[in-house]
Amino acid sequence: MKPAIDDRAGGQAKANLLAGVRVLEWTRSMSAAFCVRVLADLGAEVLKLEQPGAGDPLRASGPFAPDARYGDDGALFAYLNHGKESVTLDPARPAGLKLLRRLMESTDLFVVSQSEPRLRALGLDIDTLQRINPALVVVSVTPFGAVSAAQDNAPSTTDFTLTHHAGYAFHQARPVHAPGEQAPVACADREVALATGVAAANGALWGLLDAQMNGTGRMIDCAQADVIAHLLIEPVADYGRGERTFSRVREELQGTEVAGGLIWLLPCNDGFVMVSPREQHQWERWVELLGNPAWSRDVSLCGGREARNLNWLILQEEMSAWTRRHSRADVFERAQAARVACFPVSGARDLLDNAQLHARAFFDRWSDGSPEALCMPGLPFALRTSGGAELPRARRVNAPTLGQANRHVFEERLGLTRGEVETLRQDGVI
Incomplete structure (x- = not known):
């Protein structure tokens, strides 16, 4: 797991801070997927587990690329999964669970979004996993956390319900002139998922460093509701100093003033x-x-x-x-x-033409089969080591095809024969 710097490629040193770190992602959570995407950007080797035959539902979620092969044309899937390798595996099947446990033996970080009862029922709870691999770090990314009063009886959660549960929607949607007619709405454009992903990635990095120093893995429990609630610094402070009459009513009934003659x-x-x-x-x-x-x-x-x-x-x-x-x-x-x-x-068109973002080589380009690659947001930071190595920017994004790494993982890493792999495939295990 020791961070490394790659040899020079294309005349420029490439900083792979997590080179040699093996990450296994088993999740249908956008937050968890973005967490792992950040780790892949930093150089980790990522295996993404997908359901045999179906794959991640985001593969079929628009917007779609106009000329990409059907099934590999979801822009959001490409954005969240660039730099990963896809492996099909069904851990709900006994043979699939056995393979997953074998993969854990050589994995440094396991990122999941399943509930604690679900993992325990499969024998994938933290205690069992660390008997398999004592240095394994497990990051759980769920709506309300592995340890939660709400988890077992929680309804289906979305960005909308989470922002209301944590009080953030109320905070964002003020002031207005008619609260009864203008209800609070959810955060804009995947804010919950992306913010939680960054928080989970930070937790994962801490866990990897701790395991490297002490030889023992940790369970890191990241809840989306916690991430959103911790942003409410001002309302909590106002309440602490005695404020009790929170209102969404705008004092003036017209105009676009933002902050009392200041903005x-x-x-x-x-x-x-x-x-x-x-x-x-x-x-x-x-x-x-x-x-x-x-x-x-x-x-x-x-x-x-x-x-x-x-x-x-x-x-x-x-x-x-x-x-x-x-x-x-x-x-x-x-x-x-x-x-x-x-x-x-600024709107989207303005961002694509933004000279500052282009000067920082912010935008990646998605290789989607179109004559002209499409722009995608890139890394939110630049990094250069003291030796001059840099994290790649302005990269060409490629979405992993479903099961592209099956042969490498099952035959080369786990030592199965081609016949055994074919049998597992026919049985729907992989």
Whole structure:
């Protein structure tokens, strides 16, 4: 499990921090899959267990690539499983469970999303697994945790139910002018899954380092509900200082003011910008940029923060008269040059054209069979060792085909004959 640096490939040293670390993933959880994806990015050797004949349900979940082979065209599956190898195996079958236990003997990290009772029924509880491999690290990623008051009787969970259970949906969906008509909604775009995946990956790295130093594996219990609840720093602090009248009602019934005269969302001729001239010196530079209009010299209207807070809606309309004549990029660049906090509100198209992200080689490209590869989000960090080795960026993403590693794993790693593998395949075990 010792971290290593690969030899130079293509003239550039490649940092594989987890080279030699073997990870086994048995999960249908997006959080667990993203956790393992991060570990694969860091160089771990990952085997992903999939159901024989069917595979991960995300293979059939859109959006789909237009020209990829049917069954290998799910964009989300490709994103979550790049860098992994697919093995088909059914641990619910006695022969499949036996093979899985054999794989554990040479595995460093086992990532699962099954409930504790399910694992115990199969003889895959932490005590049994560590008798098989004392240094094995097990990471459990479930909605409410392996140790939970809610787990046994929990309904089917989604990002929507988890954000409401943990109180995050209420926190995100405020303020509004009609709470009875505008119900809280779930987090945007897989936020629960991705945040939990990062947290679980951090826990896995700690477990691997601990096992390397002490020779004994650990059970790491990561609950999605815990990850979401721990983000509620401000509401918990407010409650601790005596706040008891939490409300989602907006004090004003119109406009797009965000934070009491400190932040404004302003329309441009091609979208919106956020601007935040909080301090007096920032405000003065902002109105100078606007041409020092007559209203900006009205002390009662905007002479200080208190006045700006009181008159935010009037100021929003006045400032919008200027921003509407300009593009988002123009307002952003001028505000930045004036040292005023400002940024454009971006959509997907804007991100794909973002010069900053391209300068950092952020986007990977998915080899989906199309004439032109499609962009995908890449690593959220860059890493360079003291020797100059780097984690690859701007990579070409390839989704593993179902069962692509079966022969290598069952014949070479476990020593089965080709005939034995064929029998297991016909029986639906692999």
